[in-house]
Amino acid sequence: MNFHQLHIFYTVAERGSFSSAAQALHMTQPAVTMQIQSLEDYFGAKLLKRSTKKIELSEAGKTLLPYAKRSIELFREADQSMSSFTHMLEGRLHLGASLTIGEYVLPRLLGPFGREFPHIRVMMKVMNTAQIMDEILKNQLSFGLIEGPIQHADIAVEPVMQDELKLIVPAGHPLAEQQSVQMKDVLAYPFVLREQGSGTRQVMEEELIRKSFDLSRLDAVMELGSTGAVKSAVEEGLGLTMLSPSSVKHEVALGLLKVVDIEDVSFKRQFYAIHLKSSLLPIPAVTFLTYLRRHQPEQMTEAQDKGQPQKEGV
Template sequence: MDIRQLKYFLEIAKHKSITKAAESLHVSQPALSKMMKGLEDELGIPLIIRSNKTSDITDAGLIVMEYAQKMLLLMDEMSTTLNDMTNLSRGQIHIGIPPIIGSLFFPKVLAKFHKTYPNVHINITEYGGARVVKSIEEGEFELGVAVLPVSEKDFDVYPIVEEELKLLVHQDHPLADHETVNLHELKDEEFIFYSEEFALHQFVWDECINQGFKPNILCKSSQWDFMSEMVAANLGVTALPDSICHRVLNPEIKIIKLRPVIPWKLAVITKKGRYISNASRTFINFILSAKQFFHYN
């Protein structure tokens, strides 16, 4: 049994005539009769009562009619849905985003994308950067936002942000009036660090080691506003990306350039070789064409 047989059978039922159905379908009457005979043989039951003038439908034929109409309707719905997905009338995106990145950049991006593609649903899971990378690798998400570097052997990488970390100190700190501070000058300071699940933790740690000292960590947090308030309370120093520094409005905090530069680069990543849905590919292209949303205003 195939879809064409069902379509042709419904046409016969509509016209109650093989002859008229053949004319409507632009096929020969013998070919149509042969196709119907094949359908009846396959089902093992007559569907049509043939006479000289009409082709009436049997009780079994009425049941086949009912199911044929449902099947053809489902086929049409499937085609429409696939067409809608291709043209982004609908779709779903599953993305992993570190909380710091989500709060900084993505509200504006998502608002603009939703306005452009209102029927595409975006499912966001907030993980630390390291876990986002692992989740992409394990297939939990199609795409995620990660802090570079990541292995370009394992991931396709689409850069979106490039900034540097800056130092935050209390206004009464001895270095507060400096325009630039070398990291090795902080070897005796107490640091407020991001938690280990965040890439920033490892970046600052590694650079301190490169500068010849192990940072003395007073506390760790996953919240940049808490970290900056700890600095405002004169409990230690911290290093945060430039975009976050622009949001720190406490007048008791001084923001200073760090040397050597500790870069903070963000990218959308996908697992190499994985199928990426049309909705997700469109989202990636949208982000890459709207990088103005990833700069502090």
């Protein structure tokens, strides 16, 4: 018995068929079948009940499954723990990222990552969450980074980074020179918002509801389908908005927009990594995710603003 056989057994059990498992593992179906037979020979018991419709676990298979799952989890933990010691990795890293993460958060992290791991080439696609899930399921991406949790039987979801929305106002606005404001004062002004259903809008509305603010008091004069369009509208003085400071860093540096804190209200959100449950992430992917956990976006921004090296730790 070896780990490779346990991994194959777990994948067949999760997928419910040899052909689907073979596709996920990038193996031929006869090779998968042979490894399962070797494992059954080792234990002297049938692990799977084969039928024309679907593979089912025998009693012996049901007993083995949690041990196989634990071995995979332990392997992943070992990869994650050791990845920070490996600096001569080579290869390409294929990942997908949703709009805010791909356009505004990751670019500030990719440069330092590339300097620390110069032999890893990152190939990133900026897509919506549904597209990222589809390519992961087709084994076209190693993993994806998205702005909200999802549920899918074949996809693992884990928190990886945190972000926080802030009030964004145009330069020259009455609130622009204040370090912090109260939410009741903010609601007196019109807002330019992302469209209904966007992760940014959802985080803002959920926090306002949690703080017992009436959403009907929110004067949304405009709803736009991209962060860039929202920023341009705010620059023109059409309203205020709530965005990640990472997405307005350039405009703030040019003096076009200001970031203002709102007292006693915190619009924090979690970013998530998603990948196939049945596949082990390649070492470059584990290294990249470990790097993201150690270097939060706000830490990168603060360090760059002060001209200091980034600090490790969350």
